[in-house]
Amino acid sequence: MTNQDRLSALEGRVRALEARLEHADEEAAVPTGPGREVLWALDGLHARVDDPGAVMLVGSVRLPDGRHAEWQQGAGTDELVGGDWTASSDALAALGHPLRLRLLQQVLAGVDTVHELTQIDGVGTSGQVYHHLRQLSSTGWLHALGGGRYEVPVARVVPLLVLVLGAGR
Known part of the structure; x- marks a missing residue:
């Protein structure tokens, strides 16, 4: 050689x-395992979407009642910025009251009857609770199961948590 x-x-x-x-x-x-990089989802979005970008909501949640909410939704930036934002105003307005957010939080945590909800300090009378539950139900944040019981629909769990997370930023 x-x-x-x-x-x-x-x-x-x-x-x-x-x-x-x-x-x-x-x-x-x-990223793998519990110590994975915090922005792994954003890195994946960058790898799949060109400019001007996109927004994606994703989550996997096990609820106290045993239901499992896995949800993902995405949209391009142009679609979102150019869309009709007023179509979301009722759903967002329903979340604009502190007591409604508290009721949603309690229902999501497993408190599912009006009786239980009225026992929580500061929520008011059963009439006031029903008023707020109607607002949340009419906009899809709650679903009446009958017998004075309510649940957050699985399809709304992740969007609700995303809104709460985003509002805290």
């Missing part, structure tokens, strides 16, 4: 090692 052949073989091995190292760096950047 000539020096040139040995040099070519060595260069090939170095290229192969560099390629493996590059691939190892990419694998290390993929």
